[in-house]
Amino acid sequence: DAGVIQSPRHEVTEMGQEVTLRCKPISGHDYLFWYRQTMMRGLELLIYFNNNVPIDDSGMPEDRFSAKMPNASFSTLKIQPSEPRDSAVYFCASRPQRENTEAFFGQGTRLTVV
Amino acid sequence: AQSVAQPEDQVNVAEGNPLTVKCTYSVSGNPYLFWYVQYPNRGLQFLLKYITGDNLVKGSYGFEAEFNKSQTSFHLKKPSALVSDSALYFCAVSHRSGGYQKVTFGTGTKLQVIP
Numbered sequence: 001d002a003g004v005i006q007s008p009r010h011e012v013t014e015m016g017q018e019v020t021l022r023c024k025p026i027s028g029h030d031y032l033f034w035y036r037q038t039m040m041r042g043l044e045l046l047i048y049f050n051n052n053v054p055i056d057d058s059g060m061p062e063d064r065f066s067a068k069m070p071n072a073s074f075s076t077l078k079i080q081p082s083e084p085r086d087s088a089v090y091f092c093a094s095r096p097q098r099e100n101t102e103a104f105f106g107q108g109t110r111l112t113v114v
Numbered sequence: 115a116q117s118v119a120q121p122e123d124q125v126n127v128a129e130g131n132p133l134t135v136k137c138t139y140s141v142s143g144n145p146y147l148f149w150y151v152q153y154p155n156r157g158l159q160f161l162l163k164y165i166t167g168d169n170l171v172k173g174s175y176g177f178e179a180e181f182n183k184s185q186t187s188f189h190l191k192k193p194s195a196l197v198s199d200s201a202l203y204f205c206a207v208s209h210r211s212g213g214y215q216k217v218t219f220g221t222g223t224k225l226q227v228i229p
Contacts, residue, residue: 004157031215033217042219042221042222043158043204043219043221043222045216045217045218045219048216050214055212055214056211056212056214056216091157091158093157093158099146099208099210099215100146100163100165100208102148102150102160102163103158103160103217104160105150105157105158105159106157107156107157108155108156108157
């Protein structure tokens with residue numbers, strides 16, 4: 001398996017534009033997580049899914065953020081409209097159902113909103 | 115509330131010296147504890163985990179961690195630091211939340227190994 005795949009690796013967009021980040025989890029993994037990492041706030045959990053169902057989205061900062069998982073092999077995180085303070089590295093991670101297993105992270109998407 | 119704390123933002127150690135990166139946790143029940151490492155411009159990579167059994171856990175790249183239930187700690191250690199160990203280290207605890215398994219990460223500790 002190629003691991004968790006995120007695209008794009010880098011995204012530069014203008015304030016007010018819609019941004020969509022994509023994630024392909026490892027095949028067979030039941031959990032999918034979206035994290036945001038900044039210098040100021042560290043690593044924040046935004047939302048996670050179990051078997052494609054959103055379980056906890058309490059970390060999503062505002063209504064401008066939304067996430068979907070239409071099937072077991074694909075998830076998106078959308079920001080509409082984007083703002084400069086959304087600039088961060090966004091990570092996707094997946095893990096199997098067993099509760100003592102580790103998560104596998106993607107390489108991240110570095111988002112810059114100008 | 116379930117939580118994990120990394121009290122040091124940064125740890126500096128000379129190459130060849132032993133290193134310790136501290137982690138304490140607060141969780142009800144039996145915890146599953148993890149250490150991850152993040153190199154610049156990369157995602158987090160799994161290093162090691164404690165599930166049950168032997169309190170000393172060995173992981174990748176010569177790292178080990180000691181689970182101490184009485185002190186609720188899970189410190190990361192290595193007998194002899196390498197410059198290439200310089201990175202950001204995260205402690206994490208996996209716990210049940212609303213019937214699902216949730217992972218909470220610490221704030222991270224930057225390890226700087228000085229040649």
